[in-house]
Amino acid sequence: MATDAPFSAPLDAEPLTPSPSAGWQGQAPAFSPLYQQIKALILQSLQQGEWKPGEVIPSEFDLAARYKVSQGTVRKAVDELAAENLLVRRQGRGTFVATHSEQQVQYRFLRLQPDSGSVDSEGPAQRDVVECRRQRASAEVARALDLRSGDSVLQARRLLRFAGVPTILEDLWLPGGPFKGLTADRLSQHHGPMYALFEAEFGVRMVRADEKIRAVLPDADQARLLDVDTATPLLSVERVAYTYHDVPMELRRGLYRTDTHHYRNELS
Amino acid sequence: MATDAPFSAPLDAEPLTPSPSAGWQGQAPAFSPLYQQIKALILQSLQQGEWKPGEVIPSEFDLAARYKVSQGTVRKAVDELAAENLLVRRQGRGTFVATHSEQQVQYRFLRLQPDSGSVDSEGPAQRDVVECRRQRASAEVARALDLRSGDSVLQARRLLRFAGVPTILEDLWLPGGPFKGLTADRLSQHHGPMYALFEAEFGVRMVRADEKIRAVLPDADQARLLDVDTATPLLSVERVAYTYHDVPMELRRGLYRTDTHHYRNELS
């Protein structure tokens, strides 16, 4: 029998288009395999907060029943979401919504490493918020965050020290709407990754990011904060971080000292 | 019946350890799922050159027969190898051994992009080999390439120009053994990616690479070649490239100008 018109779903799921077996008349109206449709539905539930970061999602068996497909099809959808780091599978326990608040994969997006020793060996970073205020989006910020020039954005600057040595200076911009209520105090008092705070307090989960890296010289302010002179070359890392569905939610410009650390990248 | 002792194979394949169903006595002597073993066997065939870059490998059906497993198990093994960019699947045609010699994915490991416009818009790079000679491995080079200090290595330096502007200066070291016979002329005369030449002429296929990135200032020589002054910050990209089984086969130190280009990285 296989796929015979999976109409009418129990809780959600509009009629899914099965892999063209029965129907499939007309042109090609954006056909996609069943598991891709399941993937989209799971993604939607994630975005709408039906399952929150750190929580378990229903078992493959339950999801299969809910979407009226076989367990194998759900499996393939979940596999892809796990490969994209949106879900985490744990044998014997279940499948969980990924989170930035875990001891394990803290600083998932930070690629700077000490030249010798592991990331953990230097202990947690010391974080100091230098400034934090609301302002109007410049044209450049607006473009990166998909806003209009002049829209309210929250701008912050912070300094990270490793073993007491100032190493990273970051400027960041957040859209005012989703982050209403975020203050310097809130940022300062929070322990753990900033993206964990965004998750917990504002329901904004960063899913992926793009970085553009350049070598630059600091201005006087930047040099002072990083405790280097203005002739010291630094890594400029411009990051745009995205939530679900590729919506940009953060622009971040980092200046990294690379005298004792390096940016690590794996190519394949 | 499922997995009942798949003993005796036709062409290769020592007795595979099935997912523990029947046997599985004794301790846990490094058990691994069947598809992982199949993956290892395919990898071995790739390494030994049974199928060469650009060629088709046998169909999933044939491989399943050869290894005496189901098609689905072969599929999972091939899926992983395709995800690692070792194989390329093409619907309706077959599965091919990945190669660096394709118009499509040229410069697969080069992350430098023009600030505006696509990678292709600036046309092919102009490549000039500045020098190329044999020398003894320094301690540092030996460590990176898994050689002994003093072993013969081939060192080369080349300059890449985009639209006439010198943008990348690269020094690279190759183990003397595998690259016996490589000369400056051979390097200069070759068109297309260097890794394509390595594949075609020396049977060395680069599979993955690690990069360490820093911001540095050039010395006088480097500045002259890149047509910048010695106060211009540059990106230092130190790459170790690996063949099959994580054997290091190249150490490369690149200096990138980032006034019109940037290093792009996608995080997830």
Place this chain on the structure above:
DNA sequence: CAGTGGTCTAGACCACACT
């Protein structure tokens, strides 16, 4: 048309974690 990879199903059994 035949052959390839791609999707989907159904069912069995295993490894692991919690209770």
Place this chain on the structure above:
DNA sequence: GTGTGGTCTAGACCACTGC
């Protein structure tokens, strides 16, 4: 033990490619 994800199989049908 019960329930979870992980592996493996067997077979069906679809989509794409090239003869």
